[in-house]
Amino acid sequence: xxxxxxxxxxxxxxxxxxxxxxxxxxxxxxxxxxxxxxxxxxxxxxxxxxxxxxxxxxxxxxxxxxxxxxxxxxxxxxxxxxxxxxxxxxxxxxxxxxxxxxxxxxxxxxxxxxxxxxxxxxxxxxxxxxxxxxxxxxxxxxxxxxxxxxxxxxxxxxxxxxxxxxxxxxxxxxxxxxxxxxxxxxxxxxxxxxxxxxxxxxxxxxxxxxxxxxxxxxxxxxxxxxxxxxxxxxxxxxxxxxxxxxxxxxxxxxxxxxxxxxxxxxxxxxxxxxxxxxxxxxxxxxxxxxxxxxxxxxxxxxxxxxxxxxxxxxxxxxxxxxxxxxxxxxxxxxxxxxxxxxxxxxxxxxxxxxxxxxxxxxxxxxxxxxxxxxxxxxxxxxxxxxxxxxxxxxxxxxxxxxxxxxxxxxxxxxxxxxxxxxxxxxxxxxxxxxxxxxxxxxxxxxxxxxxxxxxxxxxxxxxxxxxxxxxxxxxxxxxxxxxxxxxxxxxxxxxxxxxxxxx
Amino acid sequence: xxxxxxxxxxxxxxxxxxxxxxxxxxxxxxxxxxxxxxxxxxxxxxxxxxxxxxxxxxxxxxxxxxxxxxxxxxxxxxxxxxxxxxxxxxxxxxxxxxxxxxxxxxxxxxxxxxxxxxxxxxxxxxxxxxxxxxxxxxxxxxxxxxxxxxxxxxxxxxxxxxxxxxxxxxxxxxxxxxxxxxxxxxxxxxxxxxxxxxxxxxxxxxxxxxxxxxxxxxxxxxxxxxxxxxxxxxxxxxxxxxxxxxxxxxxxxxxxxxxxxxxxxxxxxxxxxxxxxxxxxxxxxxxxxxxxxxxxxxxxxxxxxxxxxxxxxxxxxxxxxxxxxxxxxxxxxxxxxxxxxxxxxxxxxx
Ligand SMILES: Nc1ncnc2c1ncn2[C@@H]1O[C@H](COP(=O)(O)OP(=O)(O)OP(=O)(O)O)[C@@H](O)[C@H]1O
Ligand SMILES: [Mg+2]
Numbered sequence: 001x002x003x004x005x006x007x008x009x010x011x012x013x014x015x016x017x018x019x020x021x022x023x024x025x026x027x028x029x030x031x032x033x034x035x036x037x038x039x040x041x042x043x044x045x046x047x048x049x050x051x052x053x054x055x056x057x058x059x060x061x062x063x064x065x066x067x068x069x070x071x072x073x074x075x076x077x078x079x080x081x082x083x084x085x086x087x088x089x090x091x092x093x094x095x096x097x098x099x100x101x102x103x104x105x106x107x108x109x110x111x112x113x114x115x116x117x118x119x120x121x122x123x124x125x126x127x128x129x130x131x132x133x134x135x136x137x138x139x140x141x142x143x144x145x146x147x148x149x150x151x152x153x154x155x156x157x158x159x160x161x162x163x164x165x166x167x168x169x170x171x172x173x174x175x176x177x178x179x180x181x182x183x184x185x186x187x188x189x190x191x192x193x194x195x196x197x198x199x200x201x202x203x204x205x206x207x208x209x210x211x212x213x214x215x216x217x218x219x220x221x222x223x224x225x226x227x228x229x230x231x232x233x234x235x236x237x238x239x240x241x242x243x244x245x246x247x248x249x250x251x252x253x254x255x256x257x258x259x260x261x262x263x264x265x266x267x268x269x270x271x272x273x274x275x276x277x278x279x280x281x282x283x284x285x286x287x288x289x290x291x292x293x294x295x296x297x298x299x300x301x302x303x304x305x306x307x308x309x310x311x312x313x314x315x316x317x318x319x320x321x322x323x324x325x326x327x328x329x330x331x332x333x334x335x336x337x338x339x340x341x342x343x344x345x346x347x348x349x350x351x352x353x354x355x356x357x358x359x360x361x362x363x364x365x366x367x368x369x370x371x372x373x374x375x376x377x378x379x380x381x382x383x384x385x386x387x388x389x390x391x392x393x394x395x396x397x398x399x400x401x402x403x404x405x406x407x408x409x410x411x412x413x414x415x416x417x418x419x420x421x422x423x424x425x426x427x428x429x430x431x432x433x434x435x436x437x438x439x440x441x442x443x444x445x446x447x448x449x450x451x452x453x454x455x456x457x458x459x460x461x462x463x464x465x466x467x468x469x470x471x472x473x474x475x476x477x478x479x480x481x482x483x484x485x486x487x488x489x490x491x492x493x494x495x496x497x498x499x500x501x502x503x
Numbered sequence: 504x505x506x507x508x509x510x511x512x513x514x515x516x517x518x519x520x521x522x523x524x525x526x527x528x529x530x531x532x533x534x535x536x537x538x539x540x541x542x543x544x545x546x547x548x549x550x551x552x553x554x555x556x557x558x559x560x561x562x563x564x565x566x567x568x569x570x571x572x573x574x575x576x577x578x579x580x581x582x583x584x585x586x587x588x589x590x591x592x593x594x595x596x597x598x599x600x601x602x603x604x605x606x607x608x609x610x611x612x613x614x615x616x617x618x619x620x621x622x623x624x625x626x627x628x629x630x631x632x633x634x635x636x637x638x639x640x641x642x643x644x645x646x647x648x649x650x651x652x653x654x655x656x657x658x659x660x661x662x663x664x665x666x667x668x669x670x671x672x673x674x675x676x677x678x679x680x681x682x683x684x685x686x687x688x689x690x691x692x693x694x695x696x697x698x699x700x701x702x703x704x705x706x707x708x709x710x711x712x713x714x715x716x717x718x719x720x721x722x723x724x725x726x727x728x729x730x731x732x733x734x735x736x737x738x739x740x741x742x743x744x745x746x747x748x749x750x751x752x753x754x755x756x757x758x759x760x761x762x763x764x765x766x767x768x769x770x771x772x773x774x775x776x777x778x779x780x781x782x783x784x785x786x787x788x789x790x791x792x793x794x795x796x797x798x799x800x801x802x803x804x805x806x807x808x809x810x811x812x813x814x815x816x817x818x819x820x821x822x823x824x825x826x827x828x829x830x831x832x833x834x835x836x837x838x839x840x841x842x843x844x845x846x847x848x849x850x851x852x853x
Binding site: 341346363 | 731736
């Protein structure tokens, strides 16, 4: 066979990071032309590292790379872009304060300095036509829902004539409907001859969309297989080398007294738009109240208002019998509330180490005489997070940005879990986590519930909310459109309500 | 206590181990920038007709030979370096270190003179600088006025006001170009001056890295969104960093009075420029109090050496200023560039 069969050939790739972490230990990765190739592996297995090497962002310590049969050695992403490689990161690289068309123009300029704004738009129109990825041009990027921002990212890559498209965990922030649209677009792209590399932790998605799949484990290749020849169980076993239980035992809930109550709360955002338009609910000890909805329907503002990060414009919040409407977040955390935000950009300080990041929400627990920080206490808590959540990190003192995405997530969720909060607001707790870690977090949430804690679970992952919730609310444009027991909803019905349709 | 020390030391070693590469690269960067700076300076000297070797030899040998004097000259620079760096850690550009130092010098001088006690003078200097810095912060926090603009205006306001006060209210009956003068017997030694500066830097280090307010300052600067998430009040962090930074600059101003001059001259020649040089000191010290002690010493050496060059070769001041300037720019450039990119990158995300 000629090597031309492959779009990407990476052989014997070794990557040692500057701090001595060996992220890849000689990996072979072969992607055929025009296929959708899945890349699977536990958190910290080296998937992102491998893709950053292919995209020229970092250099391999050893190994050979060929793109469409041609040996390459990239000095930076610009070289990779020239060879037709495009990458969509999990955290986007758009300029948040610019409009969509400005962002597209900017990215086209970087490959063609003579391009004009109209070129960018006409080309983007054509791509949108062919793929069905519709985007607005005049909106400011940061005001768009994540799903739309992602579409802009993809179109941006295609504008630069990408023939190989890398997507790093594109679905972890999407709702099922958005995932379906994304998959439609990916299939169209494949039909147009574009090769796609697709990283995900969701095995169902691997089965659904990929042609072949490569599994990495601890920096080594486990194997590359045809998707149609393996089942989900086998994939899971390849990944973690043990059986994974997909069904979680759930005892019936024993709800107790009300510990968190929202009374007709309204929230107005920085632009003066009302994002939460009168939400009331009661959350009891020993229950999980799920909130499902398409991102951007006010769930973030609701959570932030409950946590004390945002002011409510109207309404009251009662925490454990006390009106805390006027309390700030720090005071509410001290009263036993914990909040895991939906974005690591909010929850983590990239340049600070694990201990300093753990201190962020545990600060009141580690203060000594004269508000001195007892760092040894912080080290203890951090060690516990690492041990209980099996965080893979070279050291307590490594900057958190050097951890893999999933391991960062574990720290962000874990530092709240070890506080054993009485009232726990969690948004997208398992985003970016592998099957084993996801299972662990879900089991932990249930354990906290059984121990009498109250949990408000906000998630776009419908399987997650259906599986964990004792009661379920659907949020749409700042209101709870429906509230009921999870058994009363099917995925289809949920989808309709989430789109604003009440029967 | 010894246990705490031990755990601190362990943490420190671990930190060094994990960031070994980063620290080495940092050191390499400094060495390379220094070489570049000296090279460019040498070329310029050569083209304007001086012997670069001779000039550098004077600068380095004379600049760094009298350690007592070096430490004293470094003391105010260390303080203004901190005055720039501490607010920067909170995400605020304090270029008002200059006038915070003036205010500290003035009030410190007055209090020390009246009470015959330099220690009270130093405290007064700190308070004066802190209030002057706090004013900038308050305008930023409560009125939304950009701190750079306020600082520039306040620098000149302070400059002329102080000259006026000295001439009108605190003139020296014996020497007309000076203010009231502290008696030499009440002043502190060179060694004490430097020690007090180091103590100031160590306290800053402790506050930044071992107290809750220091942590809040650093989080607010490193990721404002995280600070909001944790429930830290961004206003508090800005205010605190400016009070501390301004206070240290003021303390540095009093250190000059108490350790070197004993008075302020009516053209402010002994104070002028120290705050601006502090920006370079802070950047070269990589915004870390311990680093700033060393960069303060290095700067002081260059300045003293430059004065010797003027003295021995008759070169005009602009020549030595250019040389120091080039070296300083070369040394802080890579870091300043990274900071700037960070700042610009964040503008959009606010
Ligand atoms: N910049 C870095 N510096 C040092 N080590 C790093 C850096 N980035 C990643 N690592 C380490 O390399 C290993 C692989 O990380 P990588 O991000 O490739 O994992 P991943 O497979 O993408 O995991 P995840 O599913 O959690 O995103 C991890 O152990 C991580 O700690
Ligand atoms: Mg990753």
